[in-house]
Amino acid sequence: MQFFKVKTVEETxxxxxxxxxxxxxxxVIPLEEAFRRVLAEEIIATESIPSFPRSTVDGYAVKAKxxxxxxxxxxGFLNVAGSVQMGEAATAPLQSGEAIYVPTGGMIPPQSDSVxxxxxxxxxxxxxxxxxxxxxxxxxxxxxxxxRVGEVLIENGTKLxxxxxxxxxxxxxxxxxxxxQLTVGYLSSGDEIVPYxxxxxxxxxxxxxxxxxxxxLVQEWGAKAVYAGIVTDDYDEYQKRAKELFEQVxxxxxxxxxxxxxxxxxxxxxESLGEPGVFIHGVSIKPGKPTILSMANEKPVIGLPGHPASxxxxxxxxxxxxxxxxxxxxxxxxxxxVQVRLMKNIxxxxxxxxxxxxxxxxxxxxxxxxxxxxxxxxISTLVQSDAMVEIEAENEGARQxxxxxxxxxx
Amino acid sequence: MQFFKVKTVEETxxxxxxxxxxxxxxxVIPLEEAFRRVLAEEIIATESIPSFPRSTVDGYAVKAKxxxxxxxxxxGFLNVAGSVQMGEAATAPLQSGEAIYVPTGGMIPPQSDSVxxxxxxxxxxxxxxxxxxxxxxxxxxxxxxxxRVGEVLIENGTKLxxxxxxxxxxxxxxxxxxxxQLTVGYLSSGDEIVPYxxxxxxxxxxxxxxxxxxxxLVQEWGAKAVYAGIVTDDYDEYQKRAKELFEQVxxxxxxxxxxxxxxxxxxxxxESLGEPGVFIHGVSIKPGKPTILSMANEKPVIGLPGHPASxxxxxxxxxxxxxxxxxxxxxxxxxxxVQVRLMKNIxxxxxxxxxxxxxxxxxxxxxxxxxxxxxxxxISTLVQSDAMVEIEAENEGARQxxxxxxxxxx
Numbered sequence: 100m101q102f103f104k105v106k107t108v109e110e111t112x113x114x115x116x117x118x119x120x121x122x123x124x125x126x127v128i129p130l131e132e133a134f135r136r137v138l139a140e141e142i143i144a145t146e147s148i149p150s151f152p153r154s155t156v157d158g159y160a161v162k163a164k165x166x167x168x169x170x171x172x173x174x175g176f177l178n179v180a181g182s183v184q185m186g187e188a189a190t191a192p193l194q195s196g197e198a199i200y201v202p203t204g205g206m207i208p209p210q211s212d213s214v215x216x217x218x219x220x221x222x223x224x225x226x227x228x229x230x231x232x233x234x235x236x237x238x239x240x241x242x243x244x245x246x247r248v249g250e251v252l253i254e255n256g257t258k259l260x261x262x263x264x265x266x267x268x269x270x271x272x273x274x275x276x277x278x279x280q281l282t283v284g285y286l287s288s289g290d291e292i293v294p295y296x297x298x299x300x301x302x303x304x305x306x307x308x309x310x311x312x313x314x315x316l317v318q319e320w321g322a323k324a325v326y327a328g329i330v331t332d333d334y335d336e337y338q339k340r341a342k343e344l345f346e347q348v349x350x351x352x353x354x355x356x357x358x359x360x361x362x363x364x365x366x367x368x369x370e371s372l373g374e375p376g377v378f379i380h381g382v383s384i385k386p387g388k389p390t391i392l393s394m395a396n397e398k399p400v401i402g403l404p405g406h407p408a409s410x411x412x413x414x415x416x417x418x419x420x421x422x423x424x425x426x427x428x429x430x431x432x433x434x435x436x437v438q439v440r441l442m443k444n445i446x447x448x449x450x451x452x453x454x455x456x457x458x459x460x461x462x463x464x465x466x467x468x469x470x471x472x473x474x475x476x477x478i479s480t481l482v483q484s485d486a487m488v489e490i491e492a493e494n495e496g497a498r499q500x501x502x503x504x505x506x507x508x509x
Numbered sequence: 510m511q512f513f514k515v516k517t518v519e520e521t522x523x524x525x526x527x528x529x530x531x532x533x534x535x536x537v538i539p540l541e542e543a544f545r546r547v548l549a550e551e552i553i554a555t556e557s558i559p560s561f562p563r564s565t566v567d568g569y570a571v572k573a574k575x576x577x578x579x580x581x582x583x584x585g586f587l588n589v590a591g592s593v594q595m596g597e598a599a600t601a602p603l604q605s606g607e608a609i610y611v612p613t614g615g616m617i618p619p620q621s622d623s624v625x626x627x628x629x630x631x632x633x634x635x636x637x638x639x640x641x642x643x644x645x646x647x648x649x650x651x652x653x654x655x656x657r658v659g660e661v662l663i664e665n666g667t668k669l670x671x672x673x674x675x676x677x678x679x680x681x682x683x684x685x686x687x688x689x690q691l692t693v694g695y696l697s698s699g700d701e702i703v704p705y706x707x708x709x710x711x712x713x714x715x716x717x718x719x720x721x722x723x724x725x726l727v728q729e730w731g732a733k734a735v736y737a738g739i740v741t742d743d744y745d746e747y748q749k750r751a752k753e754l755f756e757q758v759x760x761x762x763x764x765x766x767x768x769x770x771x772x773x774x775x776x777x778x779x780e781s782l783g784e785p786g787v788f789i790h791g792v793s794i795k796p797g798k799p800t801i802l803s804m805a806n807e808k809p810v811i812g813l814p815g816h817p818a819s820x821x822x823x824x825x826x827x828x829x830x831x832x833x834x835x836x837x838x839x840x841x842x843x844x845x846x847v848q849v850r851l852m853k854n855i856x857x858x859x860x861x862x863x864x865x866x867x868x869x870x871x872x873x874x875x876x877x878x879x880x881x882x883x884x885x886x887x888i889s890t891l892v893q894s895d896a897m898v899e900i901e902a903e904n905e906g907a908r909q910x911x912x913x914x915x916x917x918x919x
Binding site: 130131134146148149150151155184185186187188189203204205206240244245246252253260261262263264265266267268269271273289290291292295296297298299300301302303304305306307308309310311312313314315316318319332405406407408411434437438439459461466473474476477478479481482484485486507508509 | 540541544556558559560561565594595596597598599613614615616650654655656662663670671672673674675676677678679681683699700701702705706707708709710711712713714715716717718719720721722723724725726728729742815816817818821844847848849869871876883884886887888889891892894895896917918919
């Protein structure tokens with residue numbers, strides 16, 4: 100086996116960025132099923148929005164110049180020549196000296212160029228008194244002012260949020276091409292691991308906690324999780340079960356048992372799945388140093404550290420990035436760290452990135468992070484955590500009062 | 510009808526906090542279906558974790574005092590008396606002068622009190638050379654050190670994250686009592702509104718964009734959305750359809766058309782659904798002033814402003830809070846605003862809270878917000894937005910370089 104140098108967190112992210120590519124398969128689905136899916140096409144506006152000039156207020160469509168000089172003390176006068184109904188075309192052009200009532204969102208009649216709000220005029224038996232002048236274009240949205248036909252409305256690789264779905268609906272597009280939904284497989288290994296549904300444990304056994312933490316993170320990121328159960332520390336069986344799962348999924352996650360045999364097996368199994376193979380074997384990170392990342396036939400494979408808490412933290416960090424790249428989502432400028440102030444000093448080793456579980460507390464409009472005390476393998480410390488504070492490798496820790504980046508654990 | 514004074518954003522949140530109560534119905538579901546559901550019970554640890562003393566490293570279980578004085582130059586010597594297998598009880602007690610191999614996570618044999626890491630000793634044909642002394646308890650997790658039997662592991666009202674599911678699995682609990690999943694109904698009204706699947710629009714018509722923005726926000730918050738279509742501006746029909754939907758759901762959302770008639774209808778329909786009725790009729794907010802909030806027979810009813818963009822912003826703010834309260838989720842200290850720096854001055858009116866759509870840009874490790882130009886009713890400005898910056902009512906705006914709170918639009 101190749102000799103691996105432990106990589107920094109930054110190098111690990113850079114390698115993922117370089118090696119993991121979007122899946123090739125796409126599908127066409129109805130818009131109402133497209134929430135949080137990733138666009139595999141560019142959305143070009145096939146219509147203008149609005150498709151007719153609309154009023155932004157309740158008021159009267161007028162020719163702006165016929166209101167010039169109007170004031171509270173010296174109102175102008177226009178004849179009310181009718182009203183526009185919602186949902187109907189205003190076809191009769193506005194004549195000189197006339198005003199036509201238009202509700203918010205209604206169409207502006209031809210030859211009118213502005214709308215005077217009802218608050219600024221008064222209809223006295225068909226004679227409109229205007230108490231304010233309006234400028235041409237005032238209180239109107241022009242054709243195409245929201246979206247112009249032919250423009251790029253949404254870029255390829257966008258993960259669809261509510262507003263993107265709304266904008267696509269607005270132009271009358273009912274189906275979209277998206278990257279296929281990913282499936283991420285998880286297989287647990289270790290002689291000591293038993294199903295989490297086991298009622299009574301024998302001494303020495305532990306329940307498969309990752310089955311829930313890993314699969315729910317996968318769900319959170321919009322992918323489907325396939326949980327393939329537990330395999331004991333037998334290389335042939337482990338390799339066979341991992342291979343079977345690998346063939347079914349877009350990304351495979353393994354968590355080795357903690358025995359020396361099991362650790363070696365996980366690496367060997369990962370190496371057996373395809374080329375080019377392991378690219379990360381150990382990260383200078385706490386917790387989670389024994390992390391393994393591999394690419395096998397263009398599918399990412401992740402070997403998690405043994406402790407459930409470390410496994411969850413590592414999967415949150417690197418798994419999310421891998422799933423994002425694989426999903427086709429374009430890397431964008433994302434505020435994925437918030438700045439918080441430390442309530443206590445944190446010690447760390449130079450050259451290693453530490454993720455410290457913290458509780459967040461608000462004090463005078465600022466957010467403070469209180470480190471949670473406890474060994475890194477403990478699941479209870481994660482239950483108490485609101486976030487993880489990142490102590491970068493170039494620092495030997497951070498001091499009370501320092502602003503540090505934090506990843507929220509929602 | 511009662512006379513309503515326009516309320517501030519703060520007063521509106523305070524009213525929601527006071528009036529909206531958790532649904533009463535709960536259900537018992539399997540743990541693997543409980544992700545993002547809200548606990549309706551307190552989880553008490555029925556077992557200790559770990560349930561046996563475990564090693565946190567690969568090494569040899571020893572009596573600490575028998576390693577005292579060991580060093581690289583003056584190693585101590587112990588007889589290797591066997592090894593502990595993963596998943597099995599270590600029953601043979603450790604005798605004086607002995608060491609027993611234990612893998613990470615393996616059980617510590619009786620009479621041993623610490624583990625020396627394999628890096629700090631060497632097994633030379635059954636004679637263990639110890640190059641370092643260990644302290645009692647070193648490299649061991651004691652019974653109950655992660656979770657102690659009888660302690661409150663997770664509080665009632667917790668929205669279950671991956672780590673909570675993991676912790677519940679760890680104690681062998683396979684089912685949990687949760688508040689029922691909420692259903693939120695949405696009914697659109699207005700003569701100009703047509704289904705978003707309409708291929709060609711007549712002049713004056715607009716597609717029902719809210720059908721997608723509102724229902725996907727509901728999904729995002731973990732509730733089920735029921736979309737009941739569009740009703741024209743006819744009071745009796747509107748009231749009947751709203752009432753039918755209201756009976757089926759836990760929370761009703763209406764969006765009135767923009768005609769004067771439709772506006773009045775929405776308020777009347779909401780008032781007709783039950784007591785005590787409307788508690789918010791207008792909020793001093795931009796966009797979204799004509800927001801209506803009501804409680805009818807303990808169900809919240811929300812009347813959204815007409816513009817799709819305003820409707821989405823208002824629903825994001827107040828709808829999320831209402832759904833959260835109704836879901837049984839305990840109000841907790843949550844970092845739901847991040848601080849960003851403004852790239853440009855923003856003007857605002859004293860006494861009104863403004864939500865300004867912004868793009869976020871990173872510069873030297875700090876996040877800057879660039880306001881997006883465009884009228885407030887436009888959906889395309891929301892598509893371009895990464896966040897909304899909040900300009901509080903007590904300010905007349907904010908200046909370039911100011912730190913302001915922002916709500917991320919994910």
